[in-house]
Amino acid sequence: MICLPADVTEKIANFLLERGGVTLEKLDQLKVLASEQQSCLIQVLIDNKQITQEGLADEVANLYGLKRVTLFKASDVEDRAYSLISEDFISENHVIPFSLTKNTIKVAISDPTSLSVMGNVKVLSGRQVETFVVTFKEVRDIIKKRSNIQFGSSAVSSNEEAVDDENETSEIIRYVNQIIELAVNEGASDIHIEPFRNDSRLRYRIDGVLVTQSEKLMTGFSASSESSFLHENYAAVTTRVKIMATLDISEKRLPQDGAIVFKAKKSNVDLRISVLPTNNGERVVMRILDKGAISMSIDSLGFDVSDLKKVKDAIDSPQGMVLVTGPTGSGKTTTQYAALQRINREGINILTAEDPVEYNLDGIAQVHIKESIGLTFASALRSFLRQDPEVILVGEIRDKETVDIAIKAALTGHLVLSTLHTNDSASTITRLLNMGVESYLISSSLTLIIAQRLARKICPSCKVLDESVNEEMLHSIGFSLEEATRVKTYKGKGCDKCNGRGNKGRRGIYEVLKITDRIREAILDNASVFDIEKIAEDEGLVTMKECAKGHLQEGEISFEEFHRVMIV
Template sequence: MRIGQMLLRAGVINETQLKEALRRQREKGGRLGSHLIELGYVSEEKLVEFLSKQLEVPGVVLSGYPLDRDTLNIITPDLAQKYEVVPLKREGKVLHVAMVNPLDVFAADEIRFRTGYEVKPYVAAERSIKKILEEHYKTRAMEEEVMEEMELSEIEMMEEEEETVAGDLAAEAAAGPVVKYVNYLLRSAVEKRASDLHIEPYEKEVRVRFRIDGILHEQKPPPYKLHKAIVSRLKVMAKLKVQEKRLPQDGRFEARINGKRIDFRISTVPTLFGEKVAIRILDRSQVSFDLRQLGFEEEALKHFLKALKNPFGIILVTGPTGSGKTTTLYAALNEINDPGINITTAEDPVEYSLMGINQLQVNESIGLTFASALRAYLRQDPDVIMVGEIRDKETTEIAIRAALTGHLVLSTVHTNTAAATITRLINMGVEPFLIASTLILVVSQRLLRKVCEHCKVKHDISDEELIKLGFDPERLRGKLYKGTGCPKCENTGYRGRTGIFEVLPVTQRIKSLILDRATDDEIEQAAVEEGMITLREAAIRKALAGITDIYEVARETTLR
């Protein structure tokens, strides 16, 4: 019996789901099971269970399976790709092998002939096998090619190269091995939705990590001896000085990956064992500049939209580095962007180009600071000014002057809460009456990882653990969710991020507290009494809605 009919008869899927999966199979090819998993109609575990019954061979779920690199290397990349197989473990002269088609006797014979091991076949999900083939064998094949072809002369030629890189990376597949490896690395980072890529040299190895949804994940590393060549290639792409290895350097380059134009910002620094590279990946398709898509609670969004309608005043967004402040500011500018007004920005750096907005990148090495850019913009007939960050008293005072003379100013400050932003300005030396007369709104924010929709399940967490984490069991008991891990989320249980926001409108009561030099706690208490939703409360609401889990709430917020 076909696998689709088996699943249908067992009630695992319904007729409509089977038809949809079959339609996708006709359009895209591949095995039916892969489409059923991709559509979320069946789990990998359930599919393998039924495949095992159908084929009468043992099954193995590869998601989370502890694969050993030495065992994987028993089968060569060409053989693994040819038959879609993954070696699992060795027992004496027997090699346990996961296969898409465990009944393929030709595959078993060739593996036996090429490796010298008897083969014990297991059935596994096609998409999981392909993922391992992509992650391990393609990288390994590339490494082997690099090891065979890389000569010192080639490295020297690369260091003298002055080419421009802005084309399609895939079109360079016939280029040198290091070029191909770097292209593969960049493409892999983009496909895995990484925001940053780190290449870190140590005494005897190189570590490669991708930051995905705010957390660093280790990747398969290249051979140690290729580190210098890889760094040289990246420097060439960013038009940096290849020979300069003693000083930090910054640069950028663009490339087209999978039809999308991606911006890469590269930073190199000398470390004990060589140059460390960090690359920020800016993929416009992964970012929403719509305030309604960022995660605001309904009332908080209303306050923000109302503040943006003011013709003058200051709106501040606060939070730690990497909390999404720039995205919020861009979304705010996008909300009010109109041919009838002049919007200007001063940023460090300019992360995304916004149509209809005049953007300037500050350069402190030549004296172009936030303060000097702001002063210059005041002579440019602006309606709205966005300043990347208020770092000092001078920038703050110019921003206040701009607000007092009829301009709407948006900026960011590094503080932990909305209320703390006000006292931070006072501590900078700004007079309270100036803050009270110009500040309209303060937004504090964080980013929480979202529970993966493809493996989300109810989370039966004990009252004791909830209390230990600082939460009220009565409110949360039986209402929480978590991700169990699946191929869609790289077995992390999380996929994507959402914002949580603490929006503090500067009302008459808040203005009075500012003039009285009130503390953070006093300002926050008054704001909560007037309806402000704290970061903690916003995060708990996200957990109750099944958007995130309780551990993310505990990690990113504190009980106040």
């Protein structure tokens, strides 16, 4: 059925009246008929031979000041033009790219509402757009004839397809590709693209800290004024990212999430995309998923010998609950995956509930939590218990219902791994109590707590003595006066190897609390966090602060980094 916007339909009907193509009486009759048939007036006018499709195309061209063209055969459409735009985009928006030059792409439409996507065609093709009008039948027939022919596309049509930048000539496409490529080369974990009133900003999160990127690092792009290339082309850049992530490019009012598989020079890179509307435009964050996180072993995470034995004993146990705690970005997922890597074998049934599933793990059944449809951590856990598992991983314990089911699983012969957001190991017990869990359930199910942070390591290529740190400063973070006279601290002065940051790579800062008989008794007695910490330290607990002090003494981390991570 052919439909046009009401205002366009009204204008065409008035043209027909003025030219004598239809009488007022007949037009009124056809309007009634359209209402009765729940049809569009334009379709009724065509069905009753008051206007032809060719005549309709002529009127649309006149109304919008566009040129007319005829595309009677599929051969009238150049393959290289049609293949430049994805078939999904063509079908959804009823546009026909039919001719291509170095700087221009010619596009045919039948419905004037398609004019709203010409800006997207410009971004997709990297060329200026010339718009022409054809009949609805021509658009329909050409799309139908072409639907069985496979062409290449500059847009990603599914989250599993890699984005191939070899043949992409658009400046915007090259710019976005270079943003991602540079971030991967820099070892960034996140890319932030942010709009402001008078400028825009590009930042990479490198070793846990956001670093503003200068466009001087980008090659081949220049702005026409004092503002940045990103600011001048911000809408086009965000549109390109949304196209790559197969998001709705016309939706600018609501947050959207998606994913990209980007073909970098060395390998394919998975990215998770978040688009957030702000008062200055859409803010984009791209999380770069490091596939190395799923191949790390427990031995390579940086635990000391004593803590490593505690961790291995806990995850090798057939039952119990192991909790990993720390703020966002502290490496909890990497620790959990390393634990799964150790115990994943053919004779073990492992199920995970994650929000979202960031990495695909071979031999493990992973469930992507979707609370919008009722698939919560709690509901997934209930189903897991009917799936005959040995090991269950819960991405995060968020509520009483989830922790109750997790504890039930740990008490009935399952190993349960999960995370919480707490500052240290002992306060995790208090958090569980505050969530309403009975102390006897905590003491009988919990086997180990790993609290952790990630600290930036000093770049070994530019490591120098930090003479700004004095004995008083060292004493303030827990060194004795005698120790403070002997401790030497270092920093990175910045070099080419670390891009002037002074830091390169990160290491874990850990605190491993084994739930011993004495600690179980303390939990049952509702002991304070201080009392539990005291018992644990008597039994050999190395706190995160002591762990970080050790790495400071060894010259691995700077005094400034110690303060940043430990929030002294």
